[in-house]
Amino acid sequence: MSSLATLAIYILAGLGGGLLALRTGIPAAPLAGALLGASLVSMSGRWDAAHWPPGTSTGLEIAIGTVIGTGLTSAALTELRHLWRPAILITVTLVATGLVVGLWSSRLLGVDPIITLLGAAPGGISGMSLVGAEFGVGAAVAALHAVRLITVLLVLPMVIRLVLSFTAGHSSS
Structure with a gap:
């Protein structure tokens, strides 16, 4: 074919x-x-x-970046003025945790540290897969992020609903 x-x-x-x-x-x-x-x-x-035609990957990266960039509006910047401290705390914590989990997974499970470090990184599947592709491990990184993404997308909304229903039932109004 x-x-x-x-x-x-x-x-x-x-x-x-x-x-x-x-x-x-x-x-x-x-x-x-x-x-x-x-x-x-x-x-x-x-x-x-x-096998994507030459330049397609670059075009898709630009498109993904554009889609994400359009979500960063002046309203988001206004919110960031109030949320800069949690943004820094969350970023530092996620990067540090990703490094620890990535290195630990590599040693414990005998997997290439590049795969586990990029797989544990707090980036999105598209970004981390593209970085992984530059190191020759894009498919493995994509697989790890796919498992994480699908799990988070399925589990986190249920957890949020559970937490909201629990806190709504125990509010002190």
Whole structure:
């Protein structure tokens, strides 16, 4: 099969997974669904690896950066004026924890430290996978982040609802 036809299969699998996931109502459903759809096709072994045309990866990185950047509005900047201390605390804590967990996982489980450090990093799947690709471990990093992302997207909303229902029932008004 031609590489263009193979790429089309992956794109359709990602599109189908993203559209199907939209029906679930989970946060970031299109991203998680597209990730699952394309990865299931890839893991099936029925098709060769997708080879994106030159420059496509750069274009997609620019598009992802643009989507994220458009969310950083003047309102977000105003909020950051009030939230700069938690932002620093959370960032430092997540980076330090990612380093500790990444190095610990590498030693304990005998996995390449580049994979575990990037896999434990607090970045998003797209960013960390792209950094991993530059080190030649993009697929492994993407797999670790996919597990984390899907788990967080499924578990955290339930935990938040549980905490909110518990705190609403115990408010001191």
